[in-house]
């Protein structure tokens with residue numbers, strides 16, 4: 001079975017329900033259109049969930065952790081051990097995403113889909129496909145089969161969280177080096193071989209490392225030659241296990257009519273992969289925030305989405321989406337709790 005067939009089961013969004021929600025919003029006690037983008041979000045949530053009074057609580061946050069072979073080239077500001085250390089920090093509840101996840105009452109899980117060391121701690125979901133990817137400067141990051149395994153893990157992890165009751169899915173990641181991987185993937189998906197505009201400082205690299213990052217990616221693209229029209233080829237040649245896992249999870253959310261709140265740069269690359277596998281997945285996505293990583297702008301243009309907030313954040317883990325989540329909640333509460341002109345006895349427009 002091809003990947004496209006395996007993930008072909010995404011229903012069309014419910015345009016009729018969107019119209020119903022739109023018409024209902026016109027009856028609420030406010031000047032027409034005065035809640036701006038919240039009104040558009042409410043309509044989109046109606047279309048996604050096929051529910052006239054959609055809900056997004058509780059949200060589910062899945063954080064996928066994996067290492068990147070390319071990190072040995074010195075393209076990150078931090079050592080690669082940080083990936084595993086941050087998984088432990090997450091388990092202790094001290095990562096940024098734990099804080100914002102608690103704030104929004106989220107179901108939270110962390111999945112080891114490819115960390116380069118063994119994590120014995122209870123609490124981590126052990127789904128390691130391999131001990132980190134290969135260094136794509138000198139070899140393919142992983143096999144097609146490993147990409148397919150990672151997609152499937154993401155898919156089933158997301159289905160489990162939906163079974164637990166999650167009504168909106170936030171995907172986060174931990175992976176030292178993954179802005180290099182994401183920039184390489186973005187260039188590959190976009191069919192370009194120079195990456196000056198697509199790279200950034202990730203965790204905060206120096207000018208010298210930034211130049212090295214550009215050279216590493218451009219050389220890797222020339223050597224690996226990923227096929228822009230085959231997302232599995234792009235993932236296997238220059239991709240990451242957590243990026244594949246998040247893409248699989250997004251396909252599951254779309255298949256189950258659950259809205260996806262996309263996070264930053266890395267998460268948006270997963271969104272592009274999910275959309276390349278099944279274009280219908282894009283209709284289930286809302287982008288939470290704009291990351292400070294420069295390549296996010298092009299990634300958002302390719303995804304054809306406008307982020308909800310722009311706070312200069314670049315942490316990853318799903319934090320930007322978690323911080324934006326209350327905006328989605330406001331859109332649903334607007335429909336659920338606002339009075340209508342009729343119920344409140346307010347005169348409507350002349």
Ligand SMILES: O=C(O)c1ccc[n+]([C@@H]2O[C@H](COP(=O)([O-])O)[C@@H](O)[C@H]2O)c1
Nearest residue numbers: 076175177178179202203264265291316
């Ligand atoms: O999500 C983003 O937009 C984002 C932007 C910059 C950095 N990050 C996080 O920082 C790590 C990758 O940065 P780097 O410099 O190691 O490639 C990885 O763990 C990401 O979660 C995340």
Ligand SMILES: Cc1cc2nc[nH]c2cc1C
Nearest residue numbers: 078082174203315316317
């Ligand atoms: C400390 C730290 C936390 C992170 N969370 C996501 N990426 C990260 C990278 C670093 C370096």
